[in-house]
Amino acid sequence: MFSAIEGHGDSIVSYQKAIALREMKTIKTLQNVPKQMPMIYGPEPLYQPSSAKKLAALEYYLRILEPLLLPDESALTQGYLWHDNLHHENIFVDPETLLIVGIIDCQSIQVAPLFDHCLDLCFLDYDGPDVGDNLGRPELPESVKSLEGKEKDRAIRQFLDKGVMVGWRSLFRNRMPTHYPSIQFQQSTRGNLLHLSRRIFELGEAHFHALLLDLQDEWNHVRTANSSTPCFPLKFSEPQISTIEADMRRADLGIEIMNTMVKRRLGDLWPEKGVIEVENYEKVKTVLREVKADLIDRYCCHQGWDTALFERLWPFDD
DSSP: OOOOOSOOSSSHHHHHHHHHHHHHHHHHHOOSOOOOSSSOBOSTTSBOOOHHHHHHHHHHHHHHIIIIISOSOHHHHSEEEEESOOOTTSEEEOTTTOOEEEEOOGGGEEEEEGGGSOOSOGGGOOOSOOOTTOOSOOOOOGGGGGOOHHHHHHHHHHHHHHHHHHHHHHHHHHHOTTTTHHHHHHTSHHHHHHHHHTTTTTSOHHHHHHHHHHHHHHHHHHHHHOTTSOOOSOOOOHHHHHHHHHHHHHHHHHHHHIIIIIIHHHGGGOOGGGOOOGGGHHHHHHHHHHHHHHHHHHHTTSTTOOHHHHHHHOSSOO
16 A cells, blocks of 8 residues: 655664654545544544644654654663563463463564653553652552542552552663663653654644643743753744644543543443444443434534534444
């Protein structure tokens, strides 16, 4: 389908440029934006993706890649062999000795810069806020005592999950201290921009643009302390900034709806990766139809609402 992308990996810069060129060629070749499960797209007040916005994000990326985005530490930009999909279905453990006896899904193993790898193991299944550099033992919040039922169970589970993540980060830092900055870099504005750039065809351009504004603020803060620092290479007009901020709010609303109205309503029936058991198929379809109808009822009177467009962008087939 696609001809070869030039600059495929003789240096870290050409490797990262090739990623952007791949995304740009895909966007230009495949006109239909793929449906996504992390968020709900739609007309106002939701976010509506477009090829123009995606291409603009990648053009900005190419302009700031070499001077601003890449990490300074050489240990982070070297190639590393890493398994990026270590979840419970890919690891076989002897139930008696608890020794790992096999690992599968070897197509997920690749040589790439360390900041491009999934450094927090998939089987940790952590979806809470980043723990940052605070690797001390977590404490159960006092507010948990006033909770009851499922809310209390959820809060305790989040606390335990955070403890496991802190334990993993501590192990990573102690065993590989020279590589630990790669995790810190991944959580930075620059690291998040590099991460989002790999999937712009699918999703992420709204938050990519918003992160550019954050990076500009960080850069201007440095310039305030050091007058010899050059100007930020990108310039955004007030109308552009307003559009970027509005798009981020729309995208955040789509994520919130997916997490609250859809995922929470489905509970254990949530179709991970779009797959659901045969015996639950019709039940899940019914719930999703109900959620879609509820959303249409909620926003149908909103200025700019278009039900036909919303149904076309709805990520689940009826």
